[in-house]
Amino acid sequence: MLKQSAGGVLASFRPLKVPQRIRHSPSLAAALLDELFELPARGPCPIVPDRRAIEFPEIRHRFPAACQDDASHSELPGISKPAIIALMIPPSDPDSTSTAAASSSYIPADRDTEFLQREELRSVRIGLELLKPELIQREHGIKSTIVVFGSARLQEPGAARETLRLKEEEAARSPTDHRCRQQAAVARRQLDLSKYYDVAREFSRLVSSTCQTDEQCDFVVITGGGPGIMEAANRGADDVKAKSIGLNITLPHEQSPNPYITPELCFQFRYFAIRKMHFLIRAKALVAFPGGFGTLDELFETLTLVQTGKAQHVVIVLVGRAFWERLINWQMLVEEGLIGEEELRLFHYAETAQEAWDLIGRHHGVTPS
Numbered sequence: 001m002l003k004q005s006a007g008g009v010l011a012s013f014r015p016l017k018v019p020q021r022i023r024h025s026p027s028l029a030a031a032l033l034d035e036l037f038e039l040p041a042r043g044p045c046p047i048v049p050d051r052r053a054i055e056f057p058e059i060r061h062r063f064p065a066a067c068q069d070d071a072s073h074s075e076l077p078g079i080s081k082p083a084i085i086a087l088m089i090p091p092s093d094p095d096s097t098s099t100a101a102a103s104s105s106y107i108p109a110d111r112d113t114e115f116l117q118r119e120e121l122r123s124v125r126i127g128l129e130l131l132k133p134e135l136i137q138r139e140h141g142i143k144s145t146i147v148v149f150g151s152a153r154l155q156e157p158g159a160a161r162e163t164l165r166l167k168e169e170e171a172a173r174s175p176t177d178h179r180c181r182q183q184a185a186v187a188r189r190q191l192d193l194s195k196y197y198d199v200a201r202e203f204s205r206l207v208s209s210t211c212q213t214d215e216q217c218d219f220v221v222i223t224g225g226g227p228g229i230m231e232a233a234n235r236g237a238d239d240v241k242a243k244s245i246g247l248n249i250t251l252p253h254e255q256s257p258n259p260y261i262t263p264e265l266c267f268q269f270r271y272f273a274i275r276k277m278h279f280l281i282r283a284k285a286l287v288a289f290p291g292g293f294g295t296l297d298e299l300f301e302t303l304t305l306v307q308t309g310k311a312q313h314v315v316i317v318l319v320g321r322a323f324w325e326r327l328i329n330w331q332m333l334v335e336e337g338l339i340g341e342e343e344l345r346l347f348h349y350a351e352t353a354q355e356a357w358d359l360i361g362r363h364h365g366v367t368p369s
Helices: 026-037 057-062 119-139 157-173 178-193 195-211 229-239 272-281 293-307 321-327 330-335 341-346 353-364
Strands: 145-149 220-223 244-249 266-269 283-288 315-319 347-350
Touching (some): 119 266, 119 272, 157 195, 195 229, 195 315, 315 353, 330 341
Parallel strands (some): 145 220, 145 283, 315 347
16 A cells, blocks of 8 residues: 655655544554554654645644654654654545545535525524524523613713814814814714713613622613713723623624623624614613614614513613703604603603612612612
8 A cells, every 4th residue: 555665755645534533532543553654673764744644633643753844854763663654545546535525515504604694594593693692691690681872973071072172173274164163063062962971881880880799680781882872881880890781783884892891791793683682682771872873773662662562661761851852852743643642651861870770770679879
């Protein structure tokens, strides 16, 4: 089976198929080598390791010296009988490695990521996306949550002041530039709203320090995982060394998770529908701070679920009454007969972190700190 050149060097061979049990057992592999490649006792002989053959871990374990990059024409000290470090057969041997194993069809289905992306596998992906975060939250003992939503664009006050300063300087340099003046005006209003960053952070501190004691994980803050108000809420929990959850979503413009989410509870979703389910599966409350389309989407969906009885015992708190009443004409909906007067009681207003937590605590029989 072995082909030896005039100088005692083996060449032009390919790796031998090694049984699975041998490939994963250094001792069996070593015995195979000794049996196959024992040569007449004529002292050390040149070593010609085939680079493909020495990829086998059992060969590297048994003959490490021959597996060095400079071992192609060295001798093996310390080995009592000569051995050629290669598992080889002639190229024409019918037992040579088949190219079939290189085909994607040979990959087990659960390991074939390309296969899992097929359109026909959508239901499988949806099921996995629902199950993975659920099992992980169970493992971490997450019993209930409070959803915190608000603008991803709001900054903490210090950063908002710096942004305003830069925008005003830019506007001063270009007094006739309407765009610069508009950006400065927006930055001024954003500074006014930046107070809610601190309110969201303080709210999360209050909730987390009250409800995550003695290894209990009740009323765990859960956010969309992004910047702005979401960052503030995760940050408040981090301030008191408590857990918080972040549910990120893959977007055309990449969104990175904020650094304050508990790493083991930071999830990424492909499907908005499954992400929405995870927001409310354990929710005891939704606290909505000033925000845009994403905040309004979650707010009105939760209002609808509570209104129709699909979600029960979920307290909805709107932080910043002036903002919300300027944004939404609730009374007009009543006057037009589109909602009932009693449905205005589906939500509550709060101005401070303590007020928001008092509302939620009273409803669920928790004594706020």
